[in-house]
Amino acid sequence: MTRHFQKELIKIKKMILSLGAVVEERVQMAKTAIDDRDAELAGRIIQQDFEIDEMEIEVEEECLKILALHQPVAVDLRFLIAVIKINNDLERIGDQAVNIAERVVFITKQEPVDFVFEYTTMAEKAQVMLKMSLDALVNMDVDLALKVCLLDDDVDDIKVIAYNKIKDAMAKDPDNLGYYINLLLISRHLERLADHATNIAEEVIYMIEGEIVRHGITGSD
Amino acid sequence: MTRHFQKELIKIKKMILSLGAVVEERVQMAKTAIDDRDAELAGRIIQQDFEIDEMEIEVEEECLKILALHQPVAVDLRFLIAVIKINNDLERIGDQAVNIAERVVFITKQEPVDFVFEYTTMAEKAQVMLKMSLDALVNMDVDLALKVCLLDDDVDDIKVIAYNKIKDAMAKDPDNLGYYINLLLISRHLERLADHATNIAEEVIYMIEGEIVRHGITGSD
Numbered sequence: 001m002t003r004h005f006q007k008e009l010i011k012i013k014k015m016i017l018s019l020g021a022v023v024e025e026r027v028q029m030a031k032t033a034i035d036d037r038d039a040e041l042a043g044r045i046i047q048q049d050f051e052i053d054e055m056e057i058e059v060e061e062e063c064l065k066i067l068a069l070h071q072p073v074a075v076d077l078r079f080l081i082a083v084i085k086i087n088n089d090l091e092r093i094g095d096q097a098v099n100i101a102e103r104v105v106f107i108t109k110q111e112p113v114d115f116v117f118e119y120t121t122m123a124e125k126a127q128v129m130l131k132m133s134l135d136a137l138v139n140m141d142v143d144l145a146l147k148v149c150l151l152d153d154d155v156d157d158i159k160v161i162a163y164n165k166i167k168d169a170m171a172k173d174p175d176n177l178g179y180y181i182n183l184l185l186i187s188r189h190l191e192r193l194a195d196h197a198t199n200i201a202e203e204v205i206y207m208i209e210g211e212i213v214r215h216g217i218t219g220s221d
Numbered sequence: 222m223t224r225h226f227q228k229e230l231i232k233i234k235k236m237i238l239s240l241g242a243v244v245e246e247r248v249q250m251a252k253t254a255i256d257d258r259d260a261e262l263a264g265r266i267i268q269q270d271f272e273i274d275e276m277e278i279e280v281e282e283e284c285l286k287i288l289a290l291h292q293p294v295a296v297d298l299r300f301l302i303a304v305i306k307i308n309n310d311l312e313r314i315g316d317q318a319v320n321i322a323e324r325v326v327f328i329t330k331q332e333p334v335d336f337v338f339e340y341t342t343m344a345e346k347a348q349v350m351l352k353m354s355l356d357a358l359v360n361m362d363v364d365l366a367l368k369v370c371l372l373d374d375d376v377d378d379i380k381v382i383a384y385n386k387i388k389d390a391m392a393k394d395p396d397n398l399g400y401y402i403n404l405l406l407i408s409r410h411l412e413r414l415a416d417h418a419t420n421i422a423e424e425v426i427y428m429i430e431g432e433i434v435r436h437g438i439t440g441s442d
């Protein structure tokens with residue numbers, strides 16, 4: 001491996017981690033926006049999404065440049081392909097933060113309902129999964145990546161609980177159906193967010209072990 | 222370009238189109254399963270998903286092999302990276318067919334409700350988008366790919382209509398809340414399916430024009 005190539009790899013790692021940090025921040029903002037019914041904060045998530053889009057494009061262009069210039073093989077090739085795919089998942093996590101923000105904007109226009117659901121727990125788990133999957137990428141840590149895949153089941157469990165709780169709340173309080181549907185959608189966006197973190201973790205395992213875990217450990221999504 | 226490399230490119234095109242054909246068939250099955258409330262057909266979609274997963278892995282491995290062996294640059298490099306990403310979207314469309322199938326299995330266990338919604342229209346549009354995006358890939362047709370991106374707005378419009386219709390139906394028929402929630406979820410899965418077809422079309426445009434449309438024409442998702 002030439003020194004120049006090594007430098008490029010370090011650069012691309014830094015770039016994907018910078019994007020990861022921004023995406024983590026947006027997820028944190030989305031969690032706070034739900035907790036605090038904060039439409040202003042939600043609006044900022046929506047407005048700033050273009051930054052994530054731009055960073056995604058920069059990372060991909062950089063990967064293509066490295067592939068064309070250095071024509072890496074074996075582990076380095078697999079790493080760059082993994083970065084391209086992880087980059088894509090990070091951008092879509094940003095989209096989920098936007099989707100959540102849009103639901104929050106809707107909800108804050110309504111009177112608050114008397115409904116307690118552990119969105120915070122769900123959002124925190126998704127956040128932890130994202131952080132762990134990025135750490136697994138930096139440290140090439142298969143065990144940590146595997147833990148992310150297992151945590152995905154927890155999020156799915158909470159999603160099912162949310163579904164049942166929301167259905168009950170709808171039956172008891174039919175005047176606020178729109179509100180509850182939007183809560184349900186938030187739980188689905190959080191689930192998808194966790195799915196993307198799982199995709200990242202699976203990419204890390206796949207890259208390191210060259211093994212196919214993508215369609216084994218977690219379900220269909 | 223060597224003859225051997227040219228042959229490999231033709232092979233990878235065939236592979237991605239075979240996967241596309243299988244995925245199209247699953248979307249068709251999902252549409253029929255909704256229309257006919259067919260749990261047996263839905264079950265087959267769920268059972269056969271592993272085939273799509275295996276095909277996805279084969280396509281990616283083949284791309285990596287070509288990248289390592291032939292070290293392509295410029296347009297060929299961009300094509301192979303596009304195939305890797307499109308491959309990923311196709312697998313996720315398969316996942317959406319599975320998600321729809323799971324909702325159909327739930328729904329068929331309940332008494333049918335008196336509710337008419339144009340799922341067929343929504344599913345048909347998503348199906349057309351998928352077909353067009355794959356045709357755009359084979360024929361390198363930017364105009365066709367652009368049409369897919371525009372159609373995505375139609376699907377989003379139907380989604381909003383579905384949301385309102387379902388909310389009204391829930392208010393009038395609160396005994397069947399679970400049923401309606403599952404109808405809502407089907408409309409969301411169809412929306413995501415259309416999103417993935419849009420991603421494919423955007424990849425095609427990006428590949429051909431080297432231009433960034435991914436974050437311009439369609440919304441955040």
